[in-house]
Amino acid sequence: MISYLVRRLGQAVLLLLIVSMVGFAILYLAPGGPLSQFAAGTDMSQEDLDRIAEQLGLNRPLPVQYAEWLLRMLTGDWGRSYRDGEPVLYVIGSHLGATLQLMLTATLLAIMIGCWIGILGAIRRYSIFDTLATVGAMVALSIPTFWFGLVAIYVFSVELEWLPSGNRETVGDGSLLDLLRHLILPASVLALVETAIWSRFMRSSMLDVVNQDYIRTARAKGLPEWQVLAGHAMRNAALPMITVVGLQLPTLLGGALVTETVFTWPGMGRLFLDSISYRDYPVVMGILMFSATMVLVGSLLADMLYAVADPRIRLG
Amino acid sequence: MTKAPGRIGEEAFSASPTEGTGSLSRRRTLLATGAAGLAAALPRGTSAQQPQRTPPAPDRPRGQVIVGLSQEPTVFNPLMPAIEVDQGVWWNLFSPLWFIDPDGKFVPDLAREIPTVANGGISADGLTWKVRLRPGVKWHDGTPFTAEDVKYTFDLINNTSFRARTRVGHNLLQDITVTAPDEITWRMERAYAPYLSILSLTFIVPKHVLGAASDPNTAPFNTAPVGTGPFRWGSRTPGDNITLTAHTSYHGRGPFLERVVFKYIPDLTVLYTQFRTGQVDYTGIQGISPPFVREARTLRGRTIHLSPTASVESISPNLEFGPLADKQVRQALYMGMNKRAIIDAIYYGLPTPTESFIPRESWAFNPDLPAHRHDPAAANALLDAAGWQRGSDGIRAKNGVRLEFANSTTTGNPVREQAQQLLMQDWRTIGAAMRINNMPAAVIWGEFWQQSRFNSVMVGVNFMLGSDPDVTPRFHSGGIPAKGGRGNNNIQYANPEVDALLVQGATQFDQAARRATYARIQGIIRDDLAILPLFQYAVAEGTKEGLIGYKPNINTSSNCWNIREWYWARAA
Numbered sequence: 001m002i003s004y005l006v007r008r009l010g011q012a013v014l015l016l017l018i019v020s021m022v023g024f025a026i027l028y029l030a031p032g033g034p035l036s037q038f039a040a041g042t043d044m045s046q047e048d049l050d051r052i053a054e055q056l057g058l059n060r061p062l063p064v065q066y067a068e069w070l071l072r073m074l075t076g077d078w079g080r081s082y083r084d085g086e087p088v089l090y091v092i093g094s095h096l097g098a099t100l101q102l103m104l105t106a107t108l109l110a111i112m113i114g115c116w117i118g119i120l121g122a123i124r125r126y127s128i129f130d131t132l133a134t135v136g137a138m139v140a141l142s143i144p145t146f147w148f149g150l151v152a153i154y155v156f157s158v159e160l161e162w163l164p165s166g167n168r169e170t171v172g173d174g175s176l177l178d179l180l181r182h183l184i185l186p187a188s189v190l191a192l193v194e195t196a197i198w199s200r201f202m203r204s205s206m207l208d209v210v211n212q213d214y215i216r217t218a219r220a221k222g223l224p225e226w227q228v229l230a231g232h233a234m235r236n237a238a239l240p241m242i243t244v245v246g247l248q249l250p251t252l253l254g255g256a257l258v259t260e261t262v263f264t265w266p267g268m269g270r271l272f273l274d275s276i277s278y279r280d281y282p283v284v285m286g287i288l289m290f291s292a293t294m295v296l297v298g299s300l301l302a303d304m305l306y307a308v309a310d311p312r313i314r315l316g
Numbered sequence: 317m318t319k320a321p322g323r324i325g326e327e328a329f330s331a332s333p334t335e336g337t338g339s340l341s342r343r344r345t346l347l348a349t350g351a352a353g354l355a356a357a358l359p360r361g362t363s364a365q366q367p368q369r370t371p372p373a374p375d376r377p378r379g380q381v382i383v384g385l386s387q388e389p390t391v392f393n394p395l396m397p398a399i400e401v402d403q404g405v406w407w408n409l410f411s412p413l414w415f416i417d418p419d420g421k422f423v424p425d426l427a428r429e430i431p432t433v434a435n436g437g438i439s440a441d442g443l444t445w446k447v448r449l450r451p452g453v454k455w456h457d458g459t460p461f462t463a464e465d466v467k468y469t470f471d472l473i474n475n476t477s478f479r480a481r482t483r484v485g486h487n488l489l490q491d492i493t494v495t496a497p498d499e500i501t502w503r504m505e506r507a508y509a510p511y512l513s514i515l516s517l518t519f520i521v522p523k524h525v526l527g528a529a530s531d532p533n534t535a536p537f538n539t540a541p542v543g544t545g546p547f548r549w550g551s552r553t554p555g556d557n558i559t560l561t562a563h564t565s566y567h568g569r570g571p572f573l574e575r576v577v578f579k580y581i582p583d584l585t586v587l588y589t590q591f592r593t594g595q596v597d598y599t600g601i602q603g604i605s606p607p608f609v610r611e612a613r614t615l616r617g618r619t620i621h622l623s624p625t626a627s628v629e630s631i632s633p634n635l636e637f638g639p640l641a642d643k644q645v646r647q648a649l650y651m652g653m654n655k656r657a658i659i660d661a662i663y664y665g666l667p668t669p670t671e672s673f674i675p676r677e678s679w680a681f682n683p684d685l686p687a688h689r690h691d692p693a694a695a696n697a698l699l700d701a702a703g704w705q706r707g708s709d710g711i712r713a714k715n716g717v718r719l720e721f722a723n724s725t726t727t728g729n730p731v732r733e734q735a736q737q738l739l740m741q742d743w744r745t746i747g748a749a750m751r752i753n754n755m756p757a758a759v760i761w762g763e764f765w766q767q768s769r770f771n772s773v774m775v776g777v778n779f780m781l782g783s784d785p786d787v788t789p790r791f792h793s794g795g796i797p798a799k800g801g802r803g804n805n806n807i808q809y810a811n812p813e814v815d816a817l818l819v820q821g822a823t824q825f826d827q828a829a830r831r832a833t834y835a836r837i838q839g840i841i842r843d844d845l846a847i848l849p850l851f852q853y854a855v856a857e858g859t860k861e862g863l864i865g866y867k868p869n870i871n872t873s874s875n876c877w878n879i880r881e882w883y884w885a886r887a888a
Contacts, residue, residue, distance in 0.1 A: 045804055
């Protein structure tokens with residue numbers, strides 16, 4: 001197990017290095033730059049722009065800039081945002097809480113509802129419930145999130161005035177009730193699509209399992225149906241879900257760009273979009289490395305959980 | 317020193333009055349709305365404005381205002397590179413020596429009076445300046461403001477290791493001397509009239525705070541600023557909001573609000589929705605999108621203000637590019653465009669057509685420029701006469717050069733994209749082929765714009781230097797970056813007469829003389845069609861009714877300039 005872990009970590013470091021090189025090159029070679037926003041509409045002259053580019057080191061050769069960035073990263077200094085001068089880690093950290101709050105709520109909702117729908121759909125295959133669940137999932141997957149978000153705002157905020165149309169909290173309030181009121185709409189919109197995904201995964205996995213020999217054996221032994229399902233079918237059907245959970249980890253931390261924009265939720269998705277728009281190189285690179293790390297960690301965790309959940313799998 | 321010809325052209329539209337949410341809680345808001353109940357019961361679209369006295373300001377700061385912004389303010393050191401939205405926050409945290417009011421009049425702020433040649437503040441040759449400062453001003457931390465702070469600010473701007481936004485004008489300063497705690501003098505390397513206006517947008521920073529930092533580029537001050545403005549720094553939730561609280565020892569009138577919240581709402585549709593649902597009290601900077609304005613005017617309890625801005629929308633040609641270098645082609649293109657249709661059909665009639673790069677509210681605006689006329693027949697005749705012959709595909713050519721060019725603007729701006737499509741159709745009828753080549757903002761305004769690699773762009777630019785009409789960086793031939801110049805003359809305009817007039821205008825301190833100079837400059841540039849002017853922008857901003865004190869000011873970079881004087885009617 002330990003040798004496996006060491007090998008995987010070594011691969012991860014190599015992968016991160018490659019990701020950083022490719023990401024840095026693409027980002028810095030793309031046309032435009034962080035000073036473009038000042039070029040057309042402000043009182044800054046070309047002399048000002050050139051001077052500031054020089055001060056920020058943007059004129060130096062790309063390999064030199066990359067080497068400096070990498071050396072700083074290795075010492076724990078992720079640089080400072082060009083936009084607000086804050087350390088990159090602080091910028092990421094200040095958006096992570098909002099994203100976690102939204103994504104965890106939505107994902108928990110989706111897992112609970114989606115798995116329930118999936119299991120029930122598999123057990124009662126081709127029933128009215130199963131058909132409705134299948135159609136519902138297809139519809140939910142087909143609706144663009146922004147459209148569903150705008151409709152939700154129109155109905156529940158503009159017309160019914162039940163819930164706020166956006167933001168994470170009312171400035172100056174911030175009570176638990178206030179936070180929950182703000183969370184309901186974005187979390188529900190996000191959970192809708194995720195529920196559809198989870199229900200389809202769970203249904204498919206459950207269908208694979210319920211037709212296995214050991215399930216037939218369990219039934220032949222005279223076990224009650226609930227015991228067959230809970231004790232034998234669901235445990236095995238949950239195994240592939242571990243992979244899904246592992247792959248969901250980076251998504252959880254990466255934020256939901258569309259939902260965050262529609263509901264003005266100050267999370268990672270919006271930070272990434274804003275940072276790309278402003279060519280805030282240090283923050284974009286920070287988010288890239290953070291996300292890449294999360295993908296590798298998620299994948300590693302999934303593999304390890306697999307071994308824990310399924311005694312047939314041995315890592316080594 | 318200056319006086320605009322008239323008040324700024326603000327129009328206000330209101331459906332029916334209700335109460336604004338100036339307080340901190342919804343319950344207090346609901347209680348307070350009782351008084352407005354009768355008015356709120358009026359049908360939509362009914363104007364309930366009655367001649368009534370404006371309630372007086374409260375005796376102490378009360379309530380809060382939520383300012384909705386579609387861009388996020390991120391720069392809080394007022395001397396560093398920033399955009400308009402940042403400046404909206406600066407106006408509330410910091411103070412300049414003086415500012416320019418909506419009528420174009422200079423008003424002393426940290427200074428006791430405006431230096432002029434008449435009062436001896438500026439020497440007759442324009443080289444020596446003396447500014448006397450207002451006594452009793454305190455920084456937010458209680459430290460007295462002195463002339464040392466002014467000197468430090470100038471020194472910092474000119475400090476080569478500091479990332480100053482711009483040094484235009486400041487780089488002429490010499491022998492800055494603090495002659496008394498409340499008096500400062502300096503000499504200018506050469507006479508430079510626009511400096512008075514530049515100083516109206518230069519905010520003074522505290523020497524005792526910023527000077528103590530080892531590196532002013534990364535000082536803690538930059539994320540938790542200390543100023544002399546009407547509001548002090550409260551908190552910032554990155555990506556979400558900035559909260560300022562009342563500075564009760566402020567040296568001027570106000571503040572009358574306990575708190576100002578700048579709320580970042582990146583999507584204009586969502587911003588409008590939040591204004592509509594009452595989560596936002598004022599929509600700033602980009603305001604309400606033109607397609608929503610008609611509906612917004614019918615909203616109960618909301619007032620829509622149509623406020624001109626200094627930005628002028630134009631087709632800016634690269635004057636060194638093929639067919640666009642030909643003045644007759646530009647004249648034909650200008651006659652061939654249906655400017656009125658663009659304004660009415662795409663911008664819902666909100667902006668004002670213009671022939672100048674100077675906003676019509678400025679004292680320097682030339683109202684006598686020839687008016688645009690849409691005349692495709694005359695455009696065709698002009699091109700025929702100039703030797704631009706139609707080819708088999710209907711596109712003209714001359715000496716092997718086709719009358720074909722690309723037009724670029726920022727992607728994701730559907731309004732501009734529609735305007736481009738109209739232009740493409742208009743110009744096709746006169747034998748000119750325009751291609752659309754749009755790009756993201758970070759790309760188009762990079763090397764593509766800065767090094768004049770475009771054919772033509774559609775862009776809104778505030779050509780003014782502060783509120784001064786000096787357009788040397790924009791139109792002087794020495795300011796072409798693609799030719800090693802240091803200005804913003806990206807269209808590569810070169811006219812020796814304009815060059816000479818620009819030098820002359822920058823050294824004149826008599827406004828009548830300057831007006832004549834800049835009228836001539838506008839005339840030449842209009843005649844040359846260095847830019848094809850479309851219109852002067854007007855932004856539709858919304859406020860909740862009951863919010864008093866909102867006053868658009870084209871001479872500042874943001875209509876958040878006077879939040880210190882805002883208050884809620886029911887708080888009075």
